[in-house]
Amino acid sequence: MNPKDFYQFVQDAFQTDEFIPLHVPIFKGNEKVYLEEVIDSTFVSSVGEFVDKFEEQITEFTEVKKSVAVVNGTAGLHICLKVVGVEKSTEVLTQALSFVATANAITYCGATPVFIDVDIDTMGMSPKHLNTFLENFGEVREDGLYNKKTNKRISACVPMHTFGFMCRIDEIVKICNQWNIPVIEDAAEALGSYFYNKSAGSFGQMSTFSFNGNKIITAGGGGIICTNDEHLAKKAKFLSTTAKDPHKWEYFHSQLGFNYRMPNLNAALVLAQLEMYSTILESKKSLFLAYDEYFNGTGLLVKPPKGTRWNHWLMSIRLSNLEERNQFLSQTNEMGIMTRPIWNLLYKLPVYSNCQKDDQKNAKHVEERIINIPSSARI
Numbered sequence: 001m002n003p004k005d006f007y008q009f010v011q012d013a014f015q016t017d018e019f020i021p022l023h024v025p026i027f028k029g030n031e032k033v034y035l036e037e038v039i040d041s042t043f044v045s046s047v048g049e050f051v052d053k054f055e056e057q058i059t060e061f062t063e064v065k066k067s068v069a070v071v072n073g074t075a076g077l078h079i080c081l082k083v084v085g086v087e088k089s090t091e092v093l094t095q096a097l098s099f100v101a102t103a104n105a106i107t108y109c110g111a112t113p114v115f116i117d118v119d120i121d122t123m124g125m126s127p128k129h130l131n132t133f134l135e136n137f138g139e140v141r142e143d144g145l146y147n148k149k150t151n152k153r154i155s156a157c158v159p160m161h162t163f164g165f166m167c168r169i170d171e172i173v174k175i176c177n178q179w180n181i182p183v184i185e186d187a188a189e190a191l192g193s194y195f196y197n198k199s200a201g202s203f204g205q206m207s208t209f210s211f212n213g214n215k216i217i218t219a220g221g222g223g224i225i226c227t228n229d230e231h232l233a234k235k236a237k238f239l240s241t242t243a244k245d246p247h248k249w250e251y252f253h254s255q256l257g258f259n260y261r262m263p264n265l266n267a268a269l270v271l272a273q274l275e276m277y278s279t280i281l282e283s284k285k286s287l288f289l290a291y292d293e294y295f296n297g298t299g300l301l302v303k304p305p306k307g308t309r310w311n312h313w314l315m316s317i318r319l320s321n322l323e324e325r326n327q328f329l330s331q332t333n334e335m336g337i338m339t340r341p342i343w344n345l346l347y348k349l350p351v352y353s354n355c356q357k358d359d360q361k362n363a364k365h366v367e368e369r370i371i372n373i374p375s376s377a378r379i
């Protein structure tokens with residue numbers, strides 16, 4: 001592909017000759033109105049009606065039973081892991097092809113990630129590789145499932161929906177149920193994606209979404225925990241609210257808790273964004289169709305896996321090899337178009353270099369070829 005030609009196409013698509021970022025937030029709804037309302041009310045912190053409203057609306061949007069708004073997606077993952085019983089010196093099965101937050105949340109619990117390979121089409125955890133890992137290393141003992149190799153208890157599994165593409169979450173949940181492993185869906189990137197008409201974030205025992213500035217809708221910084229188990233939701237709210245026992249004036253914290261609640265200010269912003277969701281999605285779909293036409297016949301544009309509905313969050317192309325990838329990255333960035341490689345596989349980072357992993361053949365294949373291209377809504 002000719003980078004100059006691509007540059008011209010992207011400039012035309014975004015109707016600008018200035019620098020084109022990967023994903024910018026768009027504030028064209030009630031954002032300012034709601035923010036002013038919050039400021040006037042003085043309820044700018046973690047108690048306020050926008051937090052409650054946002055939790056209710058996400059519950060409805062994702063068709064789960066309960067949602068708990070938190071300061072960011074990483075904090076959400078941390079709380080979920082704590083709630084399902086991820087303890088110090090245990091292990092959590094996840095994927096190396098992810099943003100570092102997935103593994104960091106595990107590490108914050110004192111647990112260790114174990115990296116399972118991904119499928120090439122979904123770029124999310126491969127059920128086949130998960131199954132093979134459990135067949136090879138899983139051992140059911142009286143007090144739980146253990147990894148025969150490390151002698152550590154396996155306390156959870158965290159698959160991730162890359163760029164909003166759904167991983168084979170139904171099979172993953174099935175396998176984890178067989179082995180009695182709680183599933184926490186890292187749905188940070190997947191608000192509004194579906195696997196056969198069932199929303200991302202509604203499959204695992206618990207899940208989290210992120211509303212960071214680069215996500216499909218943003219709270220500035222923010223996240224939410226979703227679950228179909230009201231008891232787990234209650235625990236999540238308790239732990240994210242400094243584990244304070246409910247009382248009108250007493251400060252009694254019966255456990256070590258976290259100050260992770262989403263402030264009302266952020267909830268106001270993201271609630272206005274949620275109202276704009278379908279407009280944003282439609283605009284992103286039209287961009288994807290334009291890319292599809294542009295790349296027609298080349299096979300370069302990465303398409304969502306079959307049987308899923310994609311939120312079109314971050315678009316990408318798949319080049320033939322690392323050399324071609326690097327060349328395209330440097331040429332486009334030099335021209336003023338932001339393109340980015342997918343993440344470095346997490347076991348390449350110093351903190352995760354000693355973690356157990358399977359052969360990671362698919363993850364390496366994806367890492368060497370995938371480039372994200374400008375994906376902002378054009379409204």
Ligand SMILES: Cc1ncc(COP(=O)(O)O)c(C=O)c1O
Nearest residue numbers: 072073074099101102188210212
């Ligand atoms: C896959 C994944 N997991 C977790 C997170 C963490 O979310 P946050 O940035 O809101 O902490 C992000 C995004 O930033 C993400 O992309």
